[in-house]
Amino acid sequence: MNFLEERIAKDGILKEGNVLKVDSFLNHQMDIHLFDEMGKEWKKRFEGKNINKILTIEASGIGIAAVAAMHFDVPVVFAKKAKSINLEGDMYVAEVESFTHKTKNQVIVAQKFLTEDDHVLIIDDFLANGCALQGLIQIVQQAGATVEGIGIAIEKGFQQGGQIIRNLGYQLESLAIVDGMDVETGELTFREQ
Numbered sequence: 258m259n260f261l262e263e264r265i266a267k268d269g270i271l272k273e274g275n276v277l278k279v280d281s282f283l284n285h286q287m288d289i290h291l292f293d294e295m296g297k298e299w300k301k302r303f304e305g306k307n308i309n310k311i312l313t314i315e316a317s318g319i320g321i322a323a324v325a326a327m328h329f330d331v332p333v334v335f336a337k338k339a340k341s342i343n344l345e346g347d348m349y350v351a352e353v354e355s356f357t358h359k360t361k362n363q364v365i366v367a368q369k370f371l372t373e374d375d376h377v378l379i380i381d382d383f384l385a386n387g388c389a390l391q392g393l394i395q396i397v398q399q400a401g402a403t404v405e406g407i408g409i410a411i412e413k414g415f416q417q418g419g420q421i422i423r424n425l426g427y428q429l430e431s432l433a434i435v436d437g438m439d440v441e442t443g444e445l446t447f448r449e450q
Contacts, residue, residue, distance in 0.1 A: 258447065259432065259433065259450070260291070260294050261291070261294075261295065261410065261411070261432045261433040262433045262447045264282060264288075264291060265277070265279060265411065265433055265435070265445065265447075266445055266447075268281050268282055269445065271438050271439070271440045271443055271445070272440065273440055275385075275413065275415075275416070275438060277411065277413070277435060277438060277445075279411065283317070283321075283382055283410060283411075284317035284382050284383075287320045287321075289320075289324060292320060292321050292324035292325070293324055293327075295321060295324070295325060295408075295410060295432055296324050296325035296326075296327060296328040296329075297328055298432055299325055299328070299378070299380070299408040299430060299432075300325075300328040300329060302406075302408070302430040303329075303378060303405065303406045303408070303428070303430070306376070306378070306405040306406055306428075307376045307405060308329050308331060308376050308377070308378045308405050308406070309331050309374075309375055309376050310331055310332055310333075310334060310371070310375045310376070310377050310378070310402075311325060311326045311329065311331055311332070311333045311334070311377070311378050311379075311380055312333075312334050312335070312336070312366070312371070312377050312378070312379050312380070312393055312396070312397065313333065313334075313335045313336070313379070313380045313381055313393075314335060314336045314338070314353070314364055314381060314389050314392075314393060315335050315336065315337055315338055316338075317381075317382040317383075318335065318380055318381040318382055319333070319335050321380055321381075321382055321410060322335065322380040322381075325378075325380055325408065329378065331378075334366060334370045334371060336351075336364035336365060336366050336392070336393060336396060337364065337365045337366070338362045338363075338364055338365075339362075339365075346367055346368060346369055347367075347368040348365045348366065348367055348368060349365070349366045349367075349368060349371065349396045349399040349400060350363050350364070350365050350396075351363070351364055351391075351392035351393070351395040351396050351399075352364075352392065353388050353389045353391070353392035353393075354386075354388040364389075364392050364393070364396070366396050366400075368400065371396065371397065371400040371402055372400055372401070372402065373400060373401030373402055374402070375397075375400065375402035375403070376402070376403045376405045377397050377402050377403065377404055377405060378405055378406050378407070378408060379393050379394070379397070379404060379406070379407045379408070380407075380408045380409075381393075381407075381408075381409055381410070382409075382410045382411065383409070383410065383411050383412075383413070384409040384411070384412040384413065384418045384419055384422070384429075384431060385413045385416045385418050386416055386417055386418045386421075387417065387418030387419070387421045387422050388418075390407060390418065390422055391421070391422075394425070394427075404427055405428075406427065406428040406429070406430065407422060407427050407428065407429045407430070408430050408431075408432075409429065409430070409431040409432070410431075410432055410433065411431070411432070411433050411434075411435060412429075412431035412433070412434045412435070413434075413435055414434040414435060414436040414448050415435070415436055415437060415438075419431065419434070433447060434447060434448035434450065435447060435448075436448045
């Protein structure tokens with residue numbers, strides 16, 4: 258088991274409906290030392306890639322992406338889920354459906370923060386059905402930028418998102434892939450990597 262799988266096994270909580278609750282360390286309360294380890298691991302896995310920007314989606318991806326960005330020495334851009342009066346100028350927009358929240362949102366990135374010169378690493382906390390990632394990929398494509406890779410903290414390997422993204426030809430590096438969740442026993446099965 259790697260460091261993230263160990264933490265998930267220790268502190269993750271399984272809920273009905275294929276929900277893995279990791280809010281004590283990943284997406285509500287954040288363990289910055291764990292994030293630092295994740296950033297180091299992605300830096301290793303994407304070694305040699307020409308990455309000059311990290312893209313994520315609000316809200317849970319921001320903390321992870323910000324700490325990871327320190328290892329790449331690049332800025333982070335996050336797609337906003339709501340247009341506000343602070344957003345100005347032309348925008349890239351994509352529609353994404355949230356597995357957890359069962360809602361559709363438009364995600365928005367100001368064009369001034371993503372250009373055709375950018376080589377982007379997409380970072381997010383979870384990958385289930387792949388809708389959020391597909392939206393972020395669309396935004397990168399709208400900008401004429403290049404997706405250099407995708408880093409995911411936890412992938413639900415028993416859902417289709419990982420296979421969809423890999424079939425599109427992207428280097429997808431998930432730090433923990435959960436292949437099975439038994440709510441009754443609380444047992445998790447991780448994929449060997």
